Amino acid sequence: MTNGYGVLRADLDLWVREDGQQTPHLQIRALDKTGQPWRIAVNVQSDTGSEVVYWLVDPLLGHPVLAGLSALPTGFSAATHSPASALDYVRAPLFDWPAGTALPPSGSASADDLQDLLALHLQQCKNAGGEVFAFGVKFDRNLHKPIDAQFGNVDGLHGIHDIHLNQGNTGRHAGDNGALQDGGLILAHPDRIVGLFLGFQTQRVPTTDAGAPTPQSRPIAELIHGQPTPAQPPAEPPVPPPAAAGTVYLERALLNPAGDDVGKEVVVIGNLANATVQLGGWQLVDKNRRVTTIAELALAPGGSGLIALDGAGVQLSNAGGNLVLLDPTGHQVDAVVFPAANKAGEGSFVRFTR
Numbered sequence: 001m002t003n004g005y006g007v008l009r010a011d012l013d014l015w016v017r018e019d020g021q022q023t024p025h026l027q028i029r030a031l032d033k034t035g036q037p038w039r040i041a042v043n044v045q046s047d048t049g050s051e052v053v054y055w056l057v058d059p060l061l062g063h064p065v066l067a068g069l070s071a072l073p074t075g076f077s078a079a080t081h082s083p084a085s086a087l088d089y090v091r092a093p094l095f096d097w098p099a100g101t102a103l104p105p106s107g108s109a110s111a112d113d114l115q116d117l118l119a120l121h122l123q124q125c126k127n128a129g130g131e132v133f134a135f136g137v138k139f140d141r142n143l144h145k146p147i148d149a150q151f152g153n154v155d156g157l158h159g160i161h162d163i164h165l166n167q168g169n170t171g172r173h174a175g176d177n178g179a180l181q182d183g184g185l186i187l188a189h190p191d192r193i194v195g196l197f198l199g200f201q202t203q204r205v206p207t208t209d210a211g212a213p214t215p216q217s218r219p220i221a222e223l224i225h226g227q228p229t230p231a232q233p234p235a236e237p238p239v240p241p242p243a244a245a246g247t248v249y250l251e252r253a254l255l256n257p258a259g260d261d262v263g264k265e266v267v268v269i270g271n272l273a274n275a276t277v278q279l280g281g282w283q284l285v286d287k288n289r290r291v292t293t294i295a296e297l298a299l300a301p302g303g304s305g306l307i308a309l310d311g312a313g314v315q316l317s318n319a320g321g322n323l324v325l326l327d328p329t330g331h332q333v334d335a336v337v338f339p340a341a342n343k344a345g346e347g348s349f350v351r352f353t354r
Helices: 064-073 115-127 146-151 171-176 219-226
Strands: 005-016 023-029 037-043 053-059 076-079 101-103 131-139 159-161 184-188 193-200 204-207 211-221 248-256 268-271 285-288 291-293 304-308 321-326 332-338
Touching: 005 291, 023 131, 037 131, 037 146, 037 193, 064 184, 064 211, 115 131, 115 184, 115 193, 131 291, 131 304, 146 159, 193 291, 204 285, 211 219, 211 248, 248 321, 248 332
Parallel strands: 037 159
Antiparallel strands: 005 023, 005 076, 005 131, 023 037, 053 101, 053 193, 131 159, 131 184, 184 193, 204 211, 248 268, 268 304, 285 291, 285 321, 321 332
């Protein structure tokens, strides 16, 4: 589990490329409203030499973390491990995994590498008068880096790093794993929100509640390329997921029933398979990790089934949240996020967007 996790709110000032270094970063200088400079260190290449994967979401809509951004104070704030204040690429999805793109840290032309792409979006946000919300880990010691002196970070402590997926690691980075502590850049323009999210090709998803890879997890490189990457084979052969995985999904929910919500909320689960799927022993998990176990439910081919929530387990907050579906082995089959409930939609089912 990563310590010191939180979010930096500041105005973008300038950024400096690092080309030709062993582990290059795009170094971003941002200023909080007191004038204090901060350094945001964004990995643009892994320490194994592989390219970093990025996901661009423009605009970023409907995620529960967005509702609280405007209330954050300037500077760094520690974040609680909740989908309303922290990022989790797995449990509170922000993007589709296959939509990621791997880019080199440096290139010979304009707009042909990851640093170029990040700089492009930073410049657009700065020109529009927007601000950055950088999720990651606050510096805990002064490394006396020249870039800190250049940026005016005189104590070396006003900075943030780990601006990337912080789970699904194996090997020497396994100790960094944890849930609800992923990094990323959210750029708040006056007219929209843009999300820039990063991960390493060797990281594996989905993950356990501790952020470790599951036996069924796959490397990100495989997800974005559609097949195993020969240069980076999985550390161990993956265990085939249950036959229903990938065909069962969270379809919609009655998020805001008329009157008191407790005991009236409903989750609808859909089946894409051309065969009946038995969901006995499957579980729903909400943002507060409350659990509802499905005692018995048969989904007909192409059909749907309703799970009535009794209020003792999973609850669907009107303030927004996330919902995870697990099979009996604990494998994550699906996950969705939903925004705050709209009063005008009281008593109506809401389809989960992806």
